[in-house]
Amino acid sequence: MRPIxxxxxxxxxxxxxxxxxxxxxxxxxxxxxxxSYGAVSRPYMPNxxxxxxxxxxxxxxxxxxxxxxxxxxxxxxxxVRNGEHQLALLGxxxxxxxxxxxxxxxxxxTQARLGDANNISFxxxxxxxxxLEEARYTYDAARREALYRRAQxxxxxxxxxxxxxxxxxxxxxxTSVGPIAMELITHPLLRLATEPKDGRIVFGRSGDAVKLDPxxxxxxxxSNPVEQIFDTLxxxxxxxxxxxxxxxxxxxxxxxxxxxxxxxxxxxxxHDGTPCDAAAVAHAFERQRDPAHKHHKGxxxxxxxxLLGYVERVEPGASALEVVFRCSRPAPAFFVSTLAVFSFCxxxxxxxxxxxxxxxxxxxxxxxxxxxSWQSDVEIALTRNDSWWGGAPAVKEIVYRKIPDAGTRTQAxxxxxxxxxxxxxxxxxxxxESNAGIxxxxxxxxxxxxxxxxxxxxxxxxxxxxQAVAYALDKRRIxxxxxxxxxxxxxxxxxxxxxxxxxxxxxxxxxxxxARALLSEALGAKKP
Amino acid sequence: xLSYALRRLLLVVPLLLAVSLLVxxxxxxxxxxxxxxxxxxxxxxxxxxxxxxxxxLDKPWLERYGxxxxxxxxxxxxxxxxxxxxxxxxxxxxxxxxxxxxxxxLLLAWLLGTWLGTRSALKPGGWSDFLGQLLAxxxxxxxxxxxxxxxxxxxxxxxxxxxxxxxxAGEIGPGVPYSSGFLFFESLFRGEWAxxxxxxxHLVLPGVALATIPLAVITRMxxxxxxxxxxxxxxxxxxxxxxxERLVVGRHVRRNVLIPVVTITGLQLGTLLSGAVLTETVFxxxxxxxxxxxxxxxxxxxxxxxxxxxFTVIFVLVNLVVDVLYHLIDPRLRTPRAR
Numbered sequence: 001m002r003p004i005x006x007x008x009x010x011x012x013x014x015x016x017x018x019x020x021x022x023x024x025x026x027x028x029x030x031x032x033x034x035x036s037y038g039a040v041s042r043p044y045m046p047n048x049x050x051x052x053x054x055x056x057x058x059x060x061x062x063x064x065x066x067x068x069x070x071x072x073x074x075x076x077x078x079x080v081r082n083g084e085h086q087l088a089l090l091g092x093x094x095x096x097x098x099x100x101x102x103x104x105x106x107x108x109x110t111q112a113r114l115g116d117a118n119n120i121s122f123x124x125x126x127x128x129x130x131x132l133e134e135a136r137y138t139y140d141a142a143r144r145e146a147l148y149r150r151a152q153x154x155x156x157x158x159x160x161x162x163x164x165x166x167x168x169x170x171x172x173x174x175t176s177v178g179p180i181a182m183e184l185i186t187h188p189l190l191r192l193a194t195e196p197k198d199g200r201i202v203f204g205r206s207g208d209a210v211k212l213d214p215x216x217x218x219x220x221x222x223s224n225p226v227e228q229i230f231d232t233l234x235x236x237x238x239x240x241x242x243x244x245x246x247x248x249x250x251x252x253x254x255x256x257x258x259x260x261x262x263x264x265x266x267x268x269x270x271h272d273g274t275p276c277d278a279a280a281v282a283h284a285f286e287r288q289r290d291p292a293h294k295h296h297k298g299x300x301x302x303x304x305x306x307l308l309g310y311v312e313r314v315e316p317g318a319s320a321l322e323v324v325f326r327c328s329r330p331a332p333a334f335f336v337s338t339l340a341v342f343s344f345c346x347x348x349x350x351x352x353x354x355x356x357x358x359x360x361x362x363x364x365x366x367x368x369x370x371x372x373s374w375q376s377d378v379e380i381a382l383t384r385n386d387s388w389w390g391g392a393p394a395v396k397e398i399v400y401r402k403i404p405d406a407g408t409r410t411q412a413x414x415x416x417x418x419x420x421x422x423x424x425x426x427x428x429x430x431x432x433e434s435n436a437g438i439x440x441x442x443x444x445x446x447x448x449x450x451x452x453x454x455x456x457x458x459x460x461x462x463x464x465x466x467q468a469v470a471y472a473l474d475k476r477r478i479x480x481x482x483x484x485x486x487x488x489x490x491x492x493x494x495x496x497x498x499x500x501x502x503x504x505x506x507x508x509x510x511x512x513x514x515a516r517a518l519l520s521e522a523l524g525a526k527k528p
Numbered sequence: 529x530l531s532y533a534l535r536r537l538l539l540v541v542p543l544l545l546a547v548s549l550l551v552x553x554x555x556x557x558x559x560x561x562x563x564x565x566x567x568x569x570x571x572x573x574x575x576x577x578x579x580x581x582x583x584x585l586d587k588p589w590l591e592r593y594g595x596x597x598x599x600x601x602x603x604x605x606x607x608x609x610x611x612x613x614x615x616x617x618x619x620x621x622x623x624x625x626x627x628x629x630x631x632x633x634l635l636l637a638w639l640l641g642t643w644l645g646t647r648s649a650l651k652p653g654g655w656s657d658f659l660g661q662l663l664a665x666x667x668x669x670x671x672x673x674x675x676x677x678x679x680x681x682x683x684x685x686x687x688x689x690x691x692x693x694x695x696x697a698g699e700i701g702p703g704v705p706y707s708s709g710f711l712f713f714e715s716l717f718r719g720e721w722a723x724x725x726x727x728x729x730h731l732v733l734p735g736v737a738l739a740t741i742p743l744a745v746i747t748r749m750x751x752x753x754x755x756x757x758x759x760x761x762x763x764x765x766x767x768x769x770x771x772x773e774r775l776v777v778g779r780h781v782r783r784n785v786l787i788p789v790v791t792i793t794g795l796q797l798g799t800l801l802s803g804a805v806l807t808e809t810v811f812x813x814x815x816x817x818x819x820x821x822x823x824x825x826x827x828x829x830x831x832x833x834x835x836x837x838x839f840t841v842i843f844v845l846v847n848l849v850v851d852v853l854y855h856l857i858d859p860r861l862r863t864p865r866a867r
Contacts (some may be wrong), residue, residue: 073825077565078561210610218568300578302572302575361613373698376611376613377818378695378814401694405809408677408680411681412693415685417693
């Protein structure tokens with residue numbers, strides 16, 4: 001390619017394919033709507049295009065004319081968060097396995113600020129807001145669940161969005177290595193693999209890490225090695241969303257839930273020999289909280305503001321093994337669970353002093369694996385930490401290798417060039433499943449894909465139009481088209497492994513007659 | 529000759545200025561905010577604003593361009609928006625990997641292409657003509673990612689003869705302290721024979737896949753130039769005076785054929801060096817092509833700008849080398865231009 005065509009290509013890439021399929025124009029066009037989607041594959045929705053087409057087909061059967069608008073991911077995200085869309089496809093991957101992380105983030109009115117909205121339906125129902133707020137600070141699990149069920153019922157009735165599917169997280173590995181299991185939130189815990197003993201596991205994945213500093217990263221390719229190199233105060237029991245002790249052995253709070261004290265595990269040291277004591281742990285959090293901290297550099301620390309913004313100060317307690325979190329208001333019920341997120345891994349303060357911003361390429365933690373080397377865009381090598389507090393892992397070396405093409409990744413697994421792959425092309429799954437030397441591992445994921453209806457824009461300000469859309473969709477067909485069947489249709493935005501759907505909460509079955517009736521009612525009412 | 533080359537090189541300066549301005553303007557006009565892409569679902573007003581300040585995106589466009597130019601003069605192209613790495617040194621390694629692959633692909637294409645082209649012109653309708661036509665047709669019409677995948681499945685997975693991923697220092701030469709991205713040339717230079725052999729094996733499949741494109745062009749160009757030259761009077765004269773066919777072709781015809789072939793090869797080299805995106809993606813080759821595509825999708829402005837400037841330089845240099853080669857091949861061009 002010569003420079004000029006290349007420039008053109010860049011411009012075209014930037015503008016994205018805006019062609020789309022315009023409205024046919026013919027027929028009795030009662031209502032024309034625009035469905036926007038991104039030209040991208042996300043873990044919660046691997047094939048947005050197919051989903052968009054299927055939805056458009058369903059809606060046209062109900063009498064709507066749908067204009068599909070495809071955009072490149074970056075500009076698309078900007079548009080929907082600015083509320084410029086009518087209908088838009090999006091999804092959410094949970095940070096914390098908690099109902100709040102779905103309902104509050106996606107549907108609370110505080111999340112509907114133009115520009116950085118996560119609630120891109122711009123649903124601002126006050127009753128739902130009050131329920132979700134109350135649930136945040138309800139520490140009794142049963143009462144909390146009851147509040148969420150009430151909020152869910154109201155949301156389903158108002159239909160600000162149509163939850164589409166919960167897709168599986170899928171991984172494939174050679175049977176000569178393992179066992180490797182999919183976790184709910186984190187990446188596979190390679191410390192749990194027993195084979196090959198004292199050997200090496202090569203993990204083939206689509207992209208390289210951006211940085212390896214837990215405090216500043218936001219992407220999965222970075223958090224995968226980070227989760228092996230570092231530890232958090234608490235962690236998820238493998239395969240579950242339950243919290244168990246990590247670097248902290250136990251924790252208590254005052255009656256108001258504003259002061260939390262964590263007792264640290266004694267005798268833990270970082271890979272560079274620095275003791276992991278209260279000072280080191282407090283340092284890790286203060287660094288993220290305090291913009292004036294000398295190591296508050298090299299990133300936006302977005303997770304801190306989003307997830308722990310209510311923490312006022314973290315400081316060493318009465319002993320060298322006691323850390324105290326002081327909050328400006330009661331910490332929410334899921335506070336401790338938040339501390340298991342990779343962003344809140346504990347880095348070595350000595351290494352931060354030594355490397356400064358370059359810590360992100362020389363990470364030092366307390367985890368089961370130690371960082372060895374990183375060749376940008378090629379591979380990251382780790383070796384086991386023989387003195388890990390949880391016992392040295394069986395597998396000695398881990399290599400993360402970037403193999404951008406999904407087809408090549410599959411072939412690399414079959415040839416044995418790599419031992420594990422993720423981001424699998426769903427079309428090649430049957431091929432992998434029939435291979436005796438390969439095991440495919442599945443786990444319902446902590447993410448939801450949904451169709452957002454912008455309640456700030458006509459005609460979706462009218463709940464009847466939104467309900468009509470919900471009645472018009474055939475979720476089973478959508479799942480088949482967009483996920484090759486590797487997903488569960490979603491009745492609510494909350495994955496069933498977090499909150500089992502209550503029997504009295506009935507999702508709308510496809511009912512075209514009802515959809516049409518609701519539409520003509522809404523449109524008729526609008527006509528002068 | 530030397531002053532001509534120098535003049536050509538000096539012309540690069542205004543060209544680079546123009547290209548940098550154009551690229552900078554275009555890139556800044558792209559829709560899509562790198563900070564939103566970077567922060568993903570955790571973008572909020574505060575973090576996006578901080579990100580803008582950190583990346584310098586809060587400054588006006590012209591000021592950023594000025595900063596960029598000041599840096600570029602010192603060969604400092606800034607930090608990658610995402611990884612914070614030095615754009616120049618990362619790009620150097622990518623370019624090394626691309627150069628090695630392009631070198632092998634072009635070497636293969638040149639050797640096979642000129643040989644096949646010559647043979648098929650000398651014996652039109654023969655088996656080599658048929659093979660040449662087939663390769664030329666295939667090379668231009670078979671998508672390289674499909675061919676690459678086919679090679680992978682056959683030679684990498686079914687027969688297990690050749691590796692198709694793993695162009696990494698650790699795989700090629702474990703323990704060799706590489707200081708550049710030239711895994712093959714540096715192994716050769718250091719005398720690490722095991723690494724040289726491993727590097728060669730890793731180069732075969734991507735090299736063959738990539739070579740099909742220039743191979744097709746070179747074969748066809750050689751064949752048609754050869755046919756044209758063979759019909760000229762000087763060939764008849766040479767044959768009439770009883771010169772053996774070997775010398776007619778080898779000494780007289782081939783020299784004239786080389787001129788268009790060298791031109792087209794130069795253009796192909798430029799293309800290969802500016803990134804064989806598809807081949808690099810299929811074979812996980814850590815080169816320029818994939819690097820630029822990723823940067824464009826992420827709105828990684830410093831990387832896009834630096835890469836475009838680099839490609840400009842490459843094209844100018846390749847064209848210069850081609851011009852110099854003309855002078856070496858064709859003595860007529862060596863006479864002074866002024867009468």
